[in-house]
Amino acid sequence: MESQRDLYLDIGCLDDSLEISATSSAAIRGLVSPLLWPLFEEQDTGVGKSSIVCRFVQDHFDHNISPTIGASFMTKTVPCGNELHKFLIWDTAGQERFHSLAPMYYRGSAAAVIVYDITKQDSFHTLKKWVKELKEHGPENIVMAIAGNKCDLSDIREVPLKDAKEYAESIGAVVVETSAKNAINIEELFQGISRQIPPLDPHENGNSGSIKLVKPTSQAGRRCC
Numbered sequence: 661m662e663s664q665r666d667l668y669l670d671i672g673c674l675d676d677s678l679e680i681s682a683t684s685s686a687a688i689r690g691l692v693s694p695l696l697w698p699l700f701e702e703q704d705t706g707v708g709k710s711s712i713v714c715r716f717v718q719d720h721f722d723h724n725i726s727p728t729i730g731a732s733f734m735t736k737t738v739p740c741g742n743e744l745h746k747f748l749i750w751d752t753a754g755q756e757r758f759h760s761l762a763p764m765y766y767r768g769s770a771a772a773v774i775v776y777d778i779t780k781q782d783s784f785h786t787l788k789k790w791v792k793e794l795k796e797h798g799p800e801n802i803v804m805a806i807a808g809n810k811c812d813l814s815d816i817r818e819v820p821l822k823d824a825k826e827y828a829e830s831i832g833a834v835v836v837e838t839s840a841k842n843a844i845n846i847e848e849l850f851q852g853i854s855r856q857i858p859p860l861d862p863h864e865n866g867n868s869g870s871i872k873l874v875k876p877t878s879q880a881g882r883r884c885c
């Protein structure tokens with residue numbers, strides 16, 4: 661019998677954020693919301709956090725998607741072995757003016773997706789700032805996933821995949837290049853996070869098949885893509 665687990669994910673820096681919460685924004689023993697992750701600088705915006713979440717949850721891509729205001733929230737349940745993982749995804753805004761909101765989302769997350777744009781070296785530098793912040797102020801043992809988005813634009817790439825892999829290995833993070841536009845490696849990104857979530861301990865959670873998860877302490881504006 662499958663048991664369901666709720667995973668809070670932050671996809672931010674996701675530019676950006678992940679807050680998977682890049683947002684997504686992540687979710688910590690139960691979730692991710694940034695994708696992923698938000699921003700220290702303007703280059704954190706527009707890396708594609710919201711587009712990754714929309715592709716994952718709705719299999720949809722909007723060329724004219726609006727910048728995230730505050731954060732938005734979406735969920736999707738996926739099988740993982742004998743369990744069902746419910747991703748509760750906080751997609752955080754990449755604009756600097758929303759940076760102070762990010763801790764509200766990653767604090768209660770099991771995982772964080774930190775997104776950069778492979779065509780913008782600056783966004784890769786910003787990603788490192790988010791990793792530092794997550795390590796200093798995020799939950800212990802948070803699962804970190806790095807998404808190098810817009811890989812459909814590899815002809816104008818500024819960040820070599822090798823650099824991203826070396827950096828991800830140095831911090832023990834999952835890394836994958838994605839394209840929300842062309843639906844490349846989006847499922848793989850979230851599957852990689854699912855595999856990093858420790859197996860359920862039945863003694864810790866009783867026989868109800870559900871898990872008590874930490875929730876974000878607050879929520880801002882929501883946006884539906």
Ligand SMILES: Nc1nc2c(ncn2[C@@H]2O[C@H](COP(=O)(O)OP(=O)(O)OP(=O)(O)O)[C@@H](O)[C@H]2O)c(=O)[nH]1
Nearest residue numbers: 705706707708709710711727728754810839840841
């Ligand atoms: N070519 C290409 N464009 C993309 C991709 N993903 C997103 N975009 C475009 O990049 C722009 C920004 O996308 P968003 O998803 O809003 O980016 P974001 O990181 O959520 O931005 P903020 O909400 O401002 O933090 C939009 O014009 C998208 O259409 C991708 O995989 N490939």
